[in-house]
Amino acid sequence: MNGGRARWVFDGHIAGIGTASGTRLVLGCWAHSPFGPxxxxxxxxxxxxxxxxxxxPRTARFIAATYVFDEVRVEPVRVTAGGDGWTVTSDSLTLRFTTGRRGPLGLALRAVPxxxxxxxxxxxxVGLPARLLRGVRTCGTAGGGRREWYGARDLRPVRGADAVLEGGDLGPPAPVVPPVRFGFGSTPRRPCLVRVTTLVG
Structure with a gap:
C-alpha cells in the first residue's frame, strides 16, 4: 500500500523507437497487469x-488518466515475438523490429535480484545515475495524485525497425529525439527494448 492506496503492477516490456520521419513510438507489452495481458x-x-x-476502453481510460494525449484510439493491438523479432499490428500501425545482444547495462540490470x-x-x-542515459527517468508523477516507478530488469538495443502508420512509411529507425511528451514517461534516447516492472499508486 502507498498512503492507503493500492499499487497497480504491470510486468512486461517497453520498446522506445524513433524514426527518420520524426515520429516516435513507445510500445508497452504487458504479460501481467490488473487488466490481464x-x-x-x-x-x-x-x-x-x-x-x-x-x-x-478500460485500458484506454487508465492510460489516458496516467499520461497526456491529444487523441485516444481504441483498437486491437496485437504483438507477436519470436527470438529477436517483434511484430506489432493494429488498425493504424504496423511495426516490426529486431533486438541485438545486450550490452553492459543490460547485463547489470539482469544481475539485480x-x-x-x-x-x-x-x-x-538508482534514479540519479539513470539520468546519465538521456531520456531515462525511473520515477515520477502519474496523474491523479499518484506516483509511478519503473523497475528495469533487462535492456537490449533495437538494431532494426520499420513502421507504417496510417499507410505512411515512417522510415528507418532513429534516436528518440526530441524526448516524448506523454507526461512522466521514460525511454532512452537510443532505441531499445526494456524488460520492466511498472508500479503505479
Missing part, C-alpha cells in the same frame, strides 16, 4: 500530436 502504443508525431492506441529491482526505494535510489 495487453499491449498499447504511444505515438508522438513530428508535429507534436500525441496518440494512444489501446485495445479496449527481482525482489530488489521492483522496490520503490531501490528504483528511486
Amino acid at each position: 495487453f499491449a498499447d502504443v504511444m505515438i508522438e508525431r513530428c508535429d507534436g500530436h500525441r496518440v494512444l492506441l489501446a485495445p479496449d 527481482r525482489g530488489l529491482a521492483v522496490r520503490p526505494r531501490w528504483i528511486e535510489a
Whole structure:
C-alpha cells in the first residue's frame, strides 16, 4: 500500500523507437497487469500530436488518466515475438523490429535480484545515475495524485525497425529525439527494448 492506496503492477516490456520521419513510438507489452495481458502504443508525431492506441476502453481510460494525449484510439493491438523479432499490428500501425545482444547495462540490470529491482526505494535510489542515459527517468508523477516507478530488469538495443502508420512509411529507425511528451514517461534516447516492472499508486 502507498498512503492507503493500492499499487497497480504491470510486468512486461517497453520498446522506445524513433524514426527518420520524426515520429516516435513507445510500445508497452504487458504479460501481467490488473487488466490481464495487453499491449498499447504511444505515438508522438513530428508535429507534436500525441496518440494512444489501446485495445479496449478500460485500458484506454487508465492510460489516458496516467499520461497526456491529444487523441485516444481504441483498437486491437496485437504483438507477436519470436527470438529477436517483434511484430506489432493494429488498425493504424504496423511495426516490426529486431533486438541485438545486450550490452553492459543490460547485463547489470539482469544481475539485480527481482525482489530488489521492483522496490520503490531501490528504483528511486538508482534514479540519479539513470539520468546519465538521456531520456531515462525511473520515477515520477502519474496523474491523479499518484506516483509511478519503473523497475528495469533487462535492456537490449533495437538494431532494426520499420513502421507504417496510417499507410505512411515512417522510415528507418532513429534516436528518440526530441524526448516524448506523454507526461512522466521514460525511454532512452537510443532505441531499445526494456524488460520492466511498472508500479503505479
